[in-house]
Amino acid sequence: MDGINRKERAGRIERSGVNRRQFGxxxxxxxxxxxxxxxxxxxxxxxxxxxxxGSDIGNLDPARIFxxxxxxxxxxxxxxxxxxxxxxxxxxxxxxxxxxxxxDGTVYSFALRxxxxxxxxxxxxxxxxxKFSFERVLDPQTxxxxxxxxxxxxSIETPSPDRVVITLKEPNSGFLHKVSAxxxxxxxxxxxxxxxxxxxxxxxxxxxxxxxxxxxAPGREVKLSANKDYFAGAxxxxxxxxxxxxxxxAAAIALENGEVDIFFGLQQPEVIQRLKGGGLVTVLDRDANxxxxxxxxxxxxxxxxxxxxxxxxxxxxRKALIDGFFKGTKTEASGFLTSSFQEFTDQVPLFPxxxxxxxxxxxxxxxxxxxxxxxAPGANPYDKIVVPIASDLAAVGIDAKIKVLERGAYLxxxxxxxxxxxxxxxxxxxxxxxxxxxxFAKSSFPPGLNTAHYEGIEDLIAAARQAQGDAAxxxxxxxxxxxxxxxxxxxPLYADHxxxxxxxxxxGFVQNSLFTMSAYPVSLLEA
Amino acid sequence: MDRLLRQLSQLAIxxxxxxTVTFFLVRMIPGDPAQYMLGDYATEEALATLRAQLGLDQPxxxxxxxxxxxxxxxxxxxxxxxxxxxxEEILFSLPDSAILAFAxxxxxxxxxxxxxxxxxxxxxxxSDMLIMIVALFGISFPVFWLGLASVLxxxxxxxxxxALGASSGGGLLTHLHHxxxxxxxxxxxxxxxxxxxxxxxxxxxLGQDCIRVARAMGVPExxxxxxxxxxxxxxxxxxxxxxxxxxxxxSAILIEVVFSRPGIGSMILKAVxxxxxxxxxxxxxxxxxxxxLVNSLLDLAYGLVDPxxxxx
Numbered sequence: 001m002d003g004i005n006r007k008e009r010a011g012r013i014e015r016s017g018v019n020r021r022q023f024g025x026x027x028x029x030x031x032x033x034x035x036x037x038x039x040x041x042x043x044x045x046x047x048x049x050x051x052x053x054g055s056d057i058g059n060l061d062p063a064r065i066f067x068x069x070x071x072x073x074x075x076x077x078x079x080x081x082x083x084x085x086x087x088x089x090x091x092x093x094x095x096x097x098x099x100x101x102x103x104d105g106t107v108y109s110f111a112l113r114x115x116x117x118x119x120x121x122x123x124x125x126x127x128x129x130x131k132f133s134f135e136r137v138l139d140p141q142t143x144x145x146x147x148x149x150x151x152x153x154x155s156i157e158t159p160s161p162d163r164v165v166i167t168l169k170e171p172n173s174g175f176l177h178k179v180s181a182x183x184x185x186x187x188x189x190x191x192x193x194x195x196x197x198x199x200x201x202x203x204x205x206x207x208x209x210x211x212x213x214x215x216x217a218p219g220r221e222v223k224l225s226a227n228k229d230y231f232a233g234a235x236x237x238x239x240x241x242x243x244x245x246x247x248x249x250a251a252a253i254a255l256e257n258g259e260v261d262i263f264f265g266l267q268q269p270e271v272i273q274r275l276k277g278g279g280l281v282t283v284l285d286r287d288a289n290x291x292x293x294x295x296x297x298x299x300x301x302x303x304x305x306x307x308x309x310x311x312x313x314x315x316x317x318r319k320a321l322i323d324g325f326f327k328g329t330k331t332e333a334s335g336f337l338t339s340s341f342q343e344f345t346d347q348v349p350l351f352p353x354x355x356x357x358x359x360x361x362x363x364x365x366x367x368x369x370x371x372x373x374x375x376a377p378g379a380n381p382y383d384k385i386v387v388p389i390a391s392d393l394a395a396v397g398i399d400a401k402i403k404v405l406e407r408g409a410y411l412x413x414x415x416x417x418x419x420x421x422x423x424x425x426x427x428x429x430x431x432x433x434x435x436x437x438x439x440f441a442k443s444s445f446p447p448g449l450n451t452a453h454y455e456g457i458e459d460l461i462a463a464a465r466q467a468q469g470d471a472a473x474x475x476x477x478x479x480x481x482x483x484x485x486x487x488x489x490x491x492p493l494y495a496d497h498x499x500x501x502x503x504x505x506x507x508g509f510v511q512n513s514l515f516t517m518s519a520y521p522v523s524l525l526e527a
Numbered sequence: 528m529d530r531l532l533r534q535l536s537q538l539a540i541x542x543x544x545x546x547t548v549t550f551f552l553v554r555m556i557p558g559d560p561a562q563y564m565l566g567d568y569a570t571e572e573a574l575a576t577l578r579a580q581l582g583l584d585q586p587x588x589x590x591x592x593x594x595x596x597x598x599x600x601x602x603x604x605x606x607x608x609x610x611x612x613x614x615e616e617i618l619f620s621l622p623d624s625a626i627l628a629f630a631x632x633x634x635x636x637x638x639x640x641x642x643x644x645x646x647x648x649x650x651x652x653x654s655d656m657l658i659m660i661v662a663l664f665g666i667s668f669p670v671f672w673l674g675l676a677s678v679l680x681x682x683x684x685x686x687x688x689x690a691l692g693a694s695s696g697g698g699l700l701t702h703l704h705h706x707x708x709x710x711x712x713x714x715x716x717x718x719x720x721x722x723x724x725x726x727x728x729x730x731x732x733l734g735q736d737c738i739r740v741a742r743a744m745g746v747p748e749x750x751x752x753x754x755x756x757x758x759x760x761x762x763x764x765x766x767x768x769x770x771x772x773x774x775x776x777x778s779a780i781l782i783e784v785v786f787s788r789p790g791i792g793s794m795i796l797k798a799v800x801x802x803x804x805x806x807x808x809x810x811x812x813x814x815x816x817x818x819x820l821v822n823s824l825l826d827l828a829y830g831l832v833d834p835x836x837x838x839x
Contacts, residue, residue, distance in 0.1 A: 050695075056797060058608035059564075066564060143576035145565035199610040218609075218616055219623075219789030219797075221695050241695060245787035249675060253683045253690040254787075408558015408802050415562070447571055 062186035063144040078207035080181030105171030127158035132190040146184035177431030236523035269327040288496035299453040309488035311361035313351035333492035343477035348485035371399035377410040417446025452489035560802035604805035613809035624790035634714020643725025665719025674785035692786025728763040
């Protein structure tokens with residue numbers, strides 16, 4: 001810069017491409033373009049329903065399906081013999097119009113709906129497809145994770161195209177839950193699978209449901225189109241787009257901007273509060289079908305002593321966890337089942353927050369201070385809720401050490417069954433048999449989900465299967481809940497609560513407790 | 528020709544090394560892909576069947592041998608989650624990543640290089656100080672913070688741009704509309720870096736004898752800075768652009784998450800958590816090739832900028 005005065009420099013700037021006046025004009029033009037909005041485009045007609053999902057899909061084959069996003073997409077495509085009523089969780093007809101159960105509770109005969117056709121021209125739906133679907137899940141070669149769910153099936157007969165008869169090895173009063181429209185209950189087309197092939201079918205599914213799979217753009221979206229020939233009548237929207245939006249804050253802004261219509265998988269307390277407070281969208285909530293539990297391994301000292309387990313239960317301030325950490329977006333649980341189960345009872349032993357009692361119980365058990373690993377998967381919120389729990393336990397003299405493991409490592413550690421505790425939830429349909437069998441049956445000892453190594457209810461599990469009729473079932477399941485909650489192999493930390501938000505354009509939406517959503521009843525109002 | 532062959536063999540060796548290291552690193556992460564896929568209800572038989580199908584029951588060195596043999600023929604295996612060819616899935620998301628990386632880099636170059644030159648030219652002035660402070664902020668602020676802040680400001684408050692960094696349809700204009708925020712944020716965070724490094728490169732050149740001589744001979748200052756000095760500083764600046772390309776691919780992962788934009792970064796991230804070995808390997812391979820290719824092209828470009836380098 002030596003020897004150059006201001007005037008010369010100004011001259012040079014004048015000579016360079018853009019002078020000050022031109023620069024000013026450019027700025028003004030820029031501001032004009034920006035100010036005029038380049039406005040966010042309005043949604044396109046014909047009516048397209050855009051749903052936010054938090055993670056990409058990967059597999060829509062009912063025999064191998066996993067992850068809530070896959071299940072949410074699949075539920076639009078497939079039907080089961082029966083299904084859960086979205087609002088009440090009652091079991092209602094789906095592909096079966098009615099069913100008869102033999103007196104001894106082992107033979108289920110389903111009358112099937114006529115005139116149902118498969119998507120993409122794969123012909124009529126028949127009883128043979130039902131037989132094929134369930135046998136496929138049971139075939140070890142399929143490697144289905146749900147083969148255990150259908151294990152009570154002895155044989156499947158198809159006396160006519162519109163009738164299927166399933167014989168069970170022994171009575172199972174919860175069998176309708178197993179063939180309900182979820183996971184292993186979804187019916188696939190024998191013809192379509194034969195032609196498309198197992199591998200390709202996973203991302204080119206053929207069902208009988210209200211929406212037909214169109215395409216999947218990895219990391220971006222899944223497109224489904226309306227099935228005009230759907231047996232219950234065509235859907236009210238032409239197309240459903242499931243758009244992958246990971247970040248909840250971004251998804252909330254997209255919802256408020258009208259870039260998406262339904263916010264599925266709304267979980268963060270801050271985002272829920274923000275959407276509720278904004279008043280721009282509708283926020284729905286209801287109890288989910290699962291609790292999140294702290295599993296205590298009863299085969300490890302000193303957790304083998306029931307008084308120690310009860311002491312831990314008394315020591316955890318669960319209300320503070322719900323009010324403070326979750327800002328009231330979860331609900332308190334008295335047991336491992338939620339009130340959304342028809343067999344739910346709150347007549348169970350309760351262990352309210354009482355650190356003094358916890359200390360007394362530990363003293364009574366003759367246990368001095370000991371250290372305990374709290375094992376949690378490295379996923380929000382599980383990796384964070386263990387922090388207040390550890391501090392609660394420290395207050396009664398238990399040296400709790402937090403061990404957060406990445407999901408893969410966590411599953412491996414839990415399935416080995418050597419972890420002293422772990423935070424876990426069993427997500428699924430409102431079928432009491434599934435969580436009870438998974439968490440507390442001897443047959444589910446590690447590598448199964450019974451990480452507690454609990455075996456106090458074998459006889460009651462058998463009795464529950466024999467029980468015919470709602471009242472008898474409710475009684476046995478009531479006994480199971482009371483017995484388990486007294487023995488404390490798990491501590492229910494909270495009952496999950498589901499939130500879904502949608503714009504004011506969305507009408508007819510019904511929130512279910514399954515952690516999925518149905519686009520079928522939804523219509524879009526003109527903005 | 529020799530030079531090109533040497534470049535290509537270097538490229539091959541580098542990529543082979545990266546893929547091999549990735550292969551073993553991914554397998555050192557605890558966790559079982561079969562367990563991940565089949566979930567909580569999986570029986571031991573189902574897990575064993577799937578492991579056998581995926582070849583995971585073989586010892587690691589056998590898996591590696593098979594992998595290399597297949598890779599040579601262009602078969603990089605299938606994603607364990609979706610069952611689709613891994614390379615195909617990665618290449619499907621390559622355009623999204625490439626567009627973001629190049630758009631971001633373009634923004635960074637357009638902002639960073641002139642600012643770097645300007646600050647070098649006015650070393651010590653208040654504008655130099657101001658720009659350097661802003662650049663320091665630009666480097667210090669995390670990309671995801673800038674991303675969220677820009678979404679809150681430009682999407683939520685002003686409603687100028689969509690909150691989502693990718694559109695599901697529409698024409699070129701719609702796609703550009705969705706690209707502005709992610710590319711802008713990525714560009715600004717990289718620009719800060721380029722500004723600082725360009726400034727250093729320019730200062731070094733401006734201190735050289737040839738510049739003093741030119742000035743003493745009365746060559747106009749503008750010509751000294753923009754022709755003589757810039758030409759000499761271009762090699763280090765190009766090197767910076769090469770480095771920042773790799774760096775911006777890394778930042779692009781965060782951008783992709785914040786703006787819900789599909790791309791290789793977020794796909795690899797998902798694949799790592801799903802233990803989707805084949806997809807991780809294919810993704811890393813494609814990224815490595817992209818970075819090595821861009822740097823090789825820049826190596827060739829040095830020769831054009833400075834002929835002395837091409838004869839070395």
